[in-house]
Amino acid sequence: MELIYGRQPILEVLKAGRRKLNKIWVQDGLSGEMVREILQQAKTKEIPIEWVRQDQLDKRVQGHHQGMVAEGAAVLFHDLSGFLAQLAPTAPAILVALDEIQDPHNVGAILRSAGFFGVAGALVLKWRSAPVGETAARVSSGAIDHVPLLRITNLAQSILDVQAAGFEVIGADMEGESLESHVANPRSMLVMGSEGSGLRRLVRDRCDKLLRIPGSGKVGSLNVGAAAAIFIYEFCRRSSIGRAPVL
Secondary structure, eight states: OEEEESHHHHHHHHHHOOSOEEEEEEETTOOSHHHHHHHHHHHHTTOOEEEEOHHHHHHHOSSOOTTEEEEEOOOOOBOHHHHHHHSOTTOOEEEEEEOSOOOHHHHHHHHHHHHHHTOSEEEEESSSSOOSSHHHHHHTTTGGGTSOEEEESOHHHHHHHHHHTTOEEEEEEEEEEEGGGOOOOSEEEEEEOBTTTBSOHHHHHHSSEEEEOOOOSSOOOOOHHHHHHHHHHHHHHHSOOOOOOOO
């Protein structure tokens, strides 16, 4: 079990219906359209509501809870091979893979972009990366409950599995070719490297192509969350995107 806080993340958990919520604590006197929607959905799903003082919520979570905290099941993870098996052999789909990204805020930001643009799934490492937990869930603003999370142990091996399923694997790298000139494959996986060192050598070597975002300003690079948003947008815009299987 884990705590989910913030109005939008709680609402998206309710909408997605993938995770069970045991209880929602609501600050006394809280009102508004989103609050009413959350309370109505909770009532429909028979989730207990408890009205409490703000200081009681402050003690439960370390963050801006917006007057709402819920207790629910942990984020669901899925198996990559099972996910790929459920995709039609030629169905268009964009995947994103996170290579040892350390900051949960960046993980959440990437998942938010993935949810907004309709990415089919996100590959996240079981070890040596930021946990996909409370912070990532809050920053994703609920997208974490709509984008299937595919937990893997070896990204270099998973790249081979994804390629065998007909995906072109694109690595985001400052030494790559310009993103502007690339013709997107409708089945693509975008690999984003860690904040400090970028893609690991073997991961980099196994990508089909390396691409960079061309810039003309004086700043030499983008935050990985911002870079991922641009890559995801461009690939989804240029490709005919199909939805992932419902997991």
